[in-house]
Amino acid sequence: MTVAEKKIDKSLLEAKKHPMDDLLRWDRLPHVWCSGCGLGSVLSCFIHAIANSGIPKEKFAIVSGIGCTGRASGYINLDVFHTTHGRAIPFAIGLKLANPKLNVIVFSGDGDLFAIGGNHIIHAARRNADITVICCNNFVYGMTGGQLAPTTPIDAWSSTSPYGNVEQSFNLCHLVYSAGANFVARWTSLDARRLQESMEQAIKNKGFSFIEALIPCPTTFGRRNNYENGLKMLEFFRDNTIIKNGIDPKDAEIRLGDKIVVGKFIDKPDQLTLDDRLARITKKSHE
Amino acid sequence: MSKKAPINDVLTGEHYTSGNEAIAEGCLAAGCRFFGGYPITPSSEIAERMSQRLPQVDGVFIQMEDEIASIATVLGASWAGKKSMTATSGPGISLMMENIGLGAITETPCVIINVQRGGPSTGLPTLVGQGDVMQARWGSHGDYEIIALAPNSVQEAFDLSIEAFNLAEEYRTPVIMLTDESICHMFEKLVIPPKSQIKLKDRKKPKGSKKNYLTFQPDADMIPPMAVVGEGYNVFVTGLTHNEKGYPVIDAETQEKLVKRLCDKILLNEEKIRKTESHKVNDAKILVISFGITSRSAKGAVDLAREKGIKAGLLRLITIWPFPTKLIESLAQKVDAIVVAEINNGQIIKEVKEAVRKDIPILLSSKLGGSVHTPKEILSKIEEASKK
Numbered sequence: 001m002t003v004a005e006k007k008i009d010k011s012l013l014e015a016k017k018h019p020m021d022d023l024l025r026w027d028r029l030p031h032v033w034c035s036g037c038g039l040g041s042v043l044s045c046f047i048h049a050i051a052n053s054g055i056p057k058e059k060f061a062i063v064s065g066i067g068c069t070g071r072a073s074g075y076i077n078l079d080v081f082h083t084t085h086g087r088a089i090p091f092a093i094g095l096k097l098a099n100p101k102l103n104v105i106v107f108s109g110d111g112d113l114f115a116i117g118g119n120h121i122i123h124a125a126r127r128n129a130d131i132t133v134i135c136c137n138n139f140v141y142g143m144t145g146g147q148l149a150p151t152t153p154i155d156a157w158s159s160t161s162p163y164g165n166v167e168q169s170f171n172l173c174h175l176v177y178s179a180g181a182n183f184v185a186r187w188t189s190l191d192a193r194r195l196q197e198s199m200e201q202a203i204k205n206k207g208f209s210f211i212e213a214l215i216p217c218p219t220t221f222g223r224r225n226n227y228e229n230g231l232k233m234l235e236f237f238r239d240n241t242i243i244k245n246g247i248d249p250k251d252a253e254i255r256l257g258d259k260i261v262v263g264k265f266i267d268k269p270d271q272l273t274l275d276d277r278l279a280r281i282t283k284k285s286h287e
Numbered sequence: 288m289s290k291k292a293p294i295n296d297v298l299t300g301e302h303y304t305s306g307n308e309a310i311a312e313g314c315l316a317a318g319c320r321f322f323g324g325y326p327i328t329p330s331s332e333i334a335e336r337m338s339q340r341l342p343q344v345d346g347v348f349i350q351m352e353d354e355i356a357s358i359a360t361v362l363g364a365s366w367a368g369k370k371s372m373t374a375t376s377g378p379g380i381s382l383m384m385e386n387i388g389l390g391a392i393t394e395t396p397c398v399i400i401n402v403q404r405g406g407p408s409t410g411l412p413t414l415v416g417q418g419d420v421m422q423a424r425w426g427s428h429g430d431y432e433i434i435a436l437a438p439n440s441v442q443e444a445f446d447l448s449i450e451a452f453n454l455a456e457e458y459r460t461p462v463i464m465l466t467d468e469s470i471c472h473m474f475e476k477l478v479i480p481p482k483s484q485i486k487l488k489d490r491k492k493p494k495g496s497k498k499n500y501l502t503f504q505p506d507a508d509m510i511p512p513m514a515v516v517g518e519g520y521n522v523f524v525t526g527l528t529h530n531e532k533g534y535p536v537i538d539a540e541t542q543e544k545l546v547k548r549l550c551d552k553i554l555l556n557e558e559k560i561r562k563t564e565s566h567k568v569n570d571a572k573i574l575v576i577s578f579g580i581t582s583r584s585a586k587g588a589v590d591l592a593r594e595k596g597i598k599a600g601l602l603r604l605i606t607i608w609p610f611p612t613k614l615i616e617s618l619a620q621k622v623d624a625i626v627v628a629e630i631n632n633g634q635i636i637k638e639v640k641e642a643v644r645k646d647i648p649i650l651l652s653s654k655l656g657g658s659v660h661t662p663k664e665i666l667s668k669i670e671e672a673s674k675k
Contacts, residue, residue: 017536025523060518061517074523074534074535079517079522079526080522081524082525082526083389083526086355090360090363091362091363093349093360093363094321094362094363094364094365094366094371094517095363095364096365097360098321098363098365099367099368099516102516119352120356159671195421216522264601267474284342285339286343
């Protein structure tokens with residue numbers, strides 16, 4: 001008898017309902033992501049972080065841009081927005097400023113946030129907009145077939161750098177910290193516990209908080225760069241990352257052949273945010 | 288503790304002010320409480336006024352890093368329940384176009400003021416133009432409909448700002464105020480009525496249980512009620528083609544259903560949305576069609592023509608989109624020729640030609656930006672038409 005032929009006791013399934021079930025939109029599953037992709041792990045960390053934060057669920061708004069990561073918001077059973085390419089951050093700022101009681105989180109990819117949306121992220125950090133940005137970095141444009149991204153390491157192969165990438169990549173954590181971010185952490189999708197813990201802290205932290213989650217994309221990045229499946233990429237993360245909490249993000253550049261530094265780099269609590277300052281202005285204008 | 292001053296969002300009384308300031312005050316009177324924008328001539332005075340006034344009425348003003356961010360933040364603020372707007376001009380409106388499409392497909396009420404200047408590109412930053420008429424209609428990719436209004440005085444800039452917000456809320460759509468540099472930099476008398484006399488419309492709120500709420504389930508009027516973010520409705524909003532739940536469904540059937548409804552909710556209400564003004568049209572043999580600043584010269588031209596014994600009349604379009612095709616079709620039955628006056632190389636005239644189902648001369652009185660028609664320039668076209 002095959003598994004499919006076995007009679008399934010539905011009451012048993014009910015009893016084994018996953019504690020995170022009500023945070024996912026089950027009618028939208030299965031998801032679109034490839035096998036070996038790290039996005040599922042990061043999404044799992046994220047919904048656990050939301051559940052553990054103790055913040056009422058209706059106070060969350062999740063905003064994504066376009067790309068593989070951009071689809072993440074669509075699996076979450078909260079107020080969710082799948083916006084235009086690169087524009088998740090200004091959309092999120094509009095939500096937050098119009099209702100400062102919301103906990104607004106941008107969940108998007110490296111190309112969306114740092115190439116087409118690069119201008120918005122540095123200005124959001126500069127303003128200290130009280131939002132959390134979770135950036136899933138797979139080093140490549142996954143959804144469109146593996147083209148060069150501003151995070152592709154120099155010399156790496158992509159479908160639009162068939163002779164090797166000639167461009168320097170961004171150090172995302174350093175960039176947002178330089179622009180004014182209050183909370184900055186980087187983990188791989190293998191560091192599930194630490195990633196989830198940082199997410200919880202970022203969500204609760206006042207001001208602009210940023211998390212970079214390094215994820216395998218075996219389909220469009222790994223296969224072109226000698227990691228033929230997701231497991232190989234996770235093994236690479238396991239063997240080639242070192243944790244350096246509290247390090248200056250400028251010393252956490254990602255280069256092919258070097259160890260990748262992960263950790264909670266910056267944690268500045270209770271900074272004055274954009275909405276704090278706007279509330280002051282409002283008060284001043286009434287005088 | 289000092290007492291909080293009363294919210295003074297309607298500055299009732301007589302003012303001598305500019306079109307830009309009238310727009311700012313009109314939007315505030317309409318209930319606008321969020322402005323996201325980027326400075327650009329000739330619209331900047333709207334942002335400046337809003338930066339001063341919005342905090343006074345517990346609203347939010349933010350100057351974004353560019354026009355793309357401005358319109359994106361306006362859409363976000365609208366979903367959070369605030370009546371939201373931006374103001375810009377040619378280069379800025381071009382940058383906003385992608386997210387105006389997002390506003391159309393996600394049915395997000397908002398108002399976009401386009402103080403038109405001469406284009407293309409940087410063009411004539413400080414001088415008048417009316418070259419964005421077709422862009423307002425077709426600027427974002429794909430099929431959708433938009434509402435666009437064109438004031439021709441400082442008073443009307445105020446009045447139509449309220450109308451723009453009411454239409455945006457009623458039809459759940461971005462509304463473009465297609466005004467121009469001349470109207471917006473012109474100073475005239477403005478009378479702001481008492482707050483009690485200003486009629487405001489608000490978006491439909493969902494009824495029934497939150498659990499059963501579907502983000503894009505339309506009522507019989509084709510317009511879905513709109514939930515506010517943060518109230519537990521779990522809205523699902525995407526720029527992808529979607530079903531009533533808001534969930535992406537990438538197929539021809541869903542596309543057909545959604546896009547048809549997005550277009551029909553505006554097109555089928557054209558007569559209800561329509562605002563025009565007629566001047567000496569009843570017995571006219573030459574019909575002049577114009578809008579915005581140009582309509583003021585056109586009115587002068589009609590009066591000059593009447594002095595010369597030419598039976599001319601003016602139809603002023605206040606609503607530009609949806610286009611009053613049926614009205615123009617019926618008016619054309621009674622006239623011998625039509626003159627269209629606009630500060631562009633012939634944009635509205637294309638719609639007029641499509642509306643007129645009769646073989647009569649349709650002449651263009653065109654200027655390409657930088658100056659307003661003189662009445663005599665339009666008169667010469669009326670005379671030319673009368674000889675045909």
